[in-house]
Amino acid sequence: MIVIHYGEIGVKGRNRVMFENALVRNIRKALGDVVVRKEHGRIIVEGDVEEKEEKEAITERLQKIPGIENFSFAVETGLDIEEIKRAAIMVAKQEKFKTFKVATKRANKNFPLSSMKVNEEVGREIKEGMGKDVDLSNPDLTIFIEIGGENAYISTKKIPGIGGLPVGSQGNVVALLSGGIDSPVASYFMMKRGCRVIFLHFYNENLVSSPAKVEEIVKKLTEYQLEAKAYFVPFGELQYAVISSVPSRYRMIVYRRVMARVANEIATKEKAHAIITGDSMGQVASQTIENLRCIYDASFLPVLPPLIGMDKREIVEMAKKIGTYDISIRTYDDCCSFMVAKHPATRANVDKIREMEDNVDYDIARMLEGAVVRKFSIR
Ligand code: ATP
Numbered sequence: 001m002i003v004i005h006y007g008e009i010g011v012k013g014r015n016r017v018m019f020e021n022a023l024v025r026n027i028r029k030a031l032g033d034v035v036v037r038k039e040h041g042r043i044i045v046e047g048d049v050e051e052k053e054e055k056e057a058i059t060e061r062l063q064k065i066p067g068i069e070n071f072s073f074a075v076e077t078g079l080d081i082e083e084i085k086r087a088a089i090m091v092a093k094q095e096k097f098k099t100f101k102v103a104t105k106r107a108n109k110n111f112p113l114s115s116m117k118v119n120e121e122v123g124r125e126i127k128e129g130m131g132k133d134v135d136l137s138n139p140d141l142t143i144f145i146e147i148g149g150e151n152a153y154i155s156t157k158k159i160p161g162i163g164g165l166p167v168g169s170q171g172n173v174v175a176l177l178s179g180g181i182d183s184p185v186a187s188y189f190m191m192k193r194g195c196r197v198i199f200l201h202f203y204n205e206n207l208v209s210s211p212a213k214v215e216e217i218v219k220k221l222t223e224y225q226l227e228a229k230a231y232f233v234p235f236g237e238l239q240y241a242v243i244s245s246v247p248s249r250y251r252m253i254v255y256r257r258v259m260a261r262v263a264n265e266i267a268t269k270e271k272a273h274a275i276i277t278g279d280s281m282g283q284v285a286s287q288t289i290e291n292l293r294c295i296y297d298a299s300f301l302p303v304l305p306p307l308i309g310m311d312k313r314e315i316v317e318m319a320k321k322i323g324t325y326d327i328s329i330r331t332y333d334d335c336c337s338f339m340v341a342k343h344p345a346t347r348a349n350v351d352k353i354r355e356m357e358d359n360v361d362y363d364i365a366r367m368l369e370g371a372v373v374r375k376f377s378i379r
Pocket residue numbers: 175176177178179180181182183184200201202203256259276277278279280283284286334335336
């Protein structure tokens with residue numbers, strides 16, 4: 001059996017069932033053909049997992065599911081202290097240790113023995129039966145016993161998950177995904193907070209034959225979200241229109257305003273409620289607070305930049321952790337990596353920018369006609 005604990009969703013009051021169901025659904029999707037059930041504030045995945053490789057594969061999957069606080073491979077017994085003792089001995093015999101402790105959690109208060117009493121009884125059994133010493137403060141091995149509604153679960157290791165909230169427990173958002181390091185991390189953070197992220201990438205079709213690199217990034221992120229939809233929108237025509245009428249210092253801001261408008265259009269279609277970007281305060285010239293104000297001004301939906309207060313170093317660390325970094329650093333010309341002005345404006349004025357945008361000849365509906373929509377799935 002696998003016993004899965006969720007943290008934050010345990011305290012969501014009446015919405016709790018909805019959160020739990022979202023997590024159960026995602027676990028089923030991630031692990032494939034398994035029986036998953038809820039039991040007394042935890043989720044149980046049924047089945048024997050014996051082989052090391054299988055354990056590792058399952059661990060890797062579960063460690064990417066938002067909403068899981070920790071999980072353990074456990075032995076299931078009935079609600080009987082003798083059976084629990086036998087299972088504890090069996091589990092302990094698979095480990096190398098000198099000192100140990102027993103940590104019991106009794107979710108089912110109808111069980112006749114208190115947690116303390118179970119600790120004592122099982123502890124004595126292992127101490128006498130195996131000749132090991134109890135050490136409550138710094139044991140080599142901890143034997144976890146969980147007393148549920150109909151069963152008890154015995155395990156020795158709690159494997160940490162990523163925490164957060166299950167994908168699907170919050171609404172949809174549209175993330176502006178570049179080929180860079182930051183926006184994949186921003187997207188990940190939104191998934192981790194329970195949103196379903198729809199991706200939107202703009203590329204210059206005259207510079208790159210296909211946005212393969214960004215597809216790779218979406219694939220990586222799909223390991224967390226399990227399913228994903230991505231829009232790839234050609235941006236070349238718009239860029240020529242901008243170049244012909246907007247001074248170079250302001251182009252990036254105008255490009256990004258148009259990106260925001262397209263994102264709003266897609267968000268409306270996809271029933272999404274916010275636009276996500278990888279902006280981090282002051283990191284590049286377009287990310288001064290004045291410029292962000294000029295860019296976000298073009299969006300009627302709220303624009304949320306989850307990385308706004310993070311340092312580059314912290315973002316890079318996170319990108320490595322989630323596995324997008326190595327893809328992001330490959331060379332790639334999206335629409336913004338070329339013709340970045342030598343001296344971009346750092347304090348644009350919103351009225352002037354609006355005027356500049358008004359002079360650009362573009363048509364969002366036509367841009368969207370050229371969009372390629374791709375679906376991704378973990379299996
Ligand atoms: P990133 O590492 O995400 O590219 P950055 O620090 O390099 O961010 P910019 O390239 O100026 O900064 O982009 C700022 C944000 O604008 C990105 O995080 C992303 O949300 C959005 N963006 C930029 N280029 C594109 C693009 N080609 N397609 C979609 N969104 C983009």
